[in-house]
Amino acid sequence: MFIKQRHLSFVLVLGIAVLGLVGCDSAEQDEDTSAPVHVSVMTLENEELLVTEDLVGRVAAVRSAEIRAQISGIVQNRLFEQGTDIKSGTVLFQINPAPFQADVDIAAAALQRAEAVLFRARQEAERLSSLIQTKAVSLQMYDDAISLRDQAAADVAQTRAVLARRQLDLQFASVDAPISGRIDQALVSEGVLVSPTDTTPMARIQQVDQVYVDVRLPASMLEAMRQQASSGVPELAVEILSSDGKPLGMQGHILFSGIEVDAGTGDVLLRVLVDNPQHRLLPGLFVKARIPQAYYPSTLSLPQQAVTRKAGQANVWVLDAQGLAQRVAVKVDELVARRYRVVSGLSASQQVVIEGIERLSPGTQVIAQTWQPAVPTQQLSADVR
Secondary structure: OHHHHHHHHHHHHHHHHHHHHHHHHHHHHHHHHHOOEEEEEEEOOOEEEEEEEEEEEEEEEEEEEEEOOOOOEEEEEEOOOOOOEEOOOOEEEEEOOHHHHHHHHHHHHHHHHHHHHHHHHHHHHHHHHHHHHHOOOOHHHHHHHHHHHHHHHHHHHHHHHHHHHHHHHHHHOEEEOOOOEEEOOOOOOOOOEEOOOOOOOOEEEEEEEEEEEEEEEEHHHHHHHHHHHHOOOOOOOEEEEOOOOOEEEEEEEEEEEOOOOOOOOOEEEEEEEEEOOOOOOOOOOEEEEEEEEEEEEEEEEEEHHHOEEEOOEEEEEEEOOOOEEEEEEOEEEEEEOOEEEEEEOOOOOOEEEEEOHHHOOOOOEEEEEEOOOOOOOOOOOEEOO
């Protein structure tokens, strides 16, 4: 009997202990539920926002000229240093001028002979003109003299034109630069026979103090840029980057866009003019152009991590006047430098929760601290969402 009572007492004590533990857990859970949540918040402010997109482009020279022979002959001398800057009119190659000088001499002699014949014909016509008044000569003889004079004048004009052509050929024996720029390597050497029908030029000159950057961009993006331009926003500069995206410290402006859309890709050509005084951009080089798509002088933006989506609707958590967390539906647009541009749903001076969102529910009491970004925000290319 004593043993049975002792056993019942042990069971009763054990039950009371279990109930006590359960009560403690419930109390701790209630305490945790009512405890404020630590979050990081930022205060929204209106700021300037430039939406850009980095597109691959190719550098092209503003002016380019192929040096070709305009006469057939043997190259005697190359008169320039390869890879140097030259001025327009500089003699680059000298073709053997001897045959052309001989042609000039022949044409000059022919002109001298034609002028002598003309002088004699004019004298004869003048002499017969005085005799025809006294009918000392026949009218037929006078008409023949006038005809010979006119033929001699035509011969002089023809031989003078031939001489001018031969002098031009002699001038073409000195091959000069049609434009100023940087000349590439010589493609012919001394002793080579050149001709106007050659497929390979003698050299090439390219003007690279200014260059074009030709970019292909979607036609839809071009339409957005046109709408932005029509809104009265001043033209924005295009920043030039290296092929791996590093800024080169060079800017250009858009000259024009193509009028034809590529049927295969749906892209159009955009040409950008860039000053290149140090010749850092060479024709044929691939670079990136940071094309401005839109400019907002005053708008709201918030970090990408602050936006959650539910059933396709973008939402953020904000603090109300009592410091309680509330979920708010918002509309966002472009994503620039990992920050969404806010279209509607928020206003300046509101506090938006950036970190600690996963522990929030409507009406949660929070302990807020100012959010500090991990790294300084840099202007990156736009990613339209």
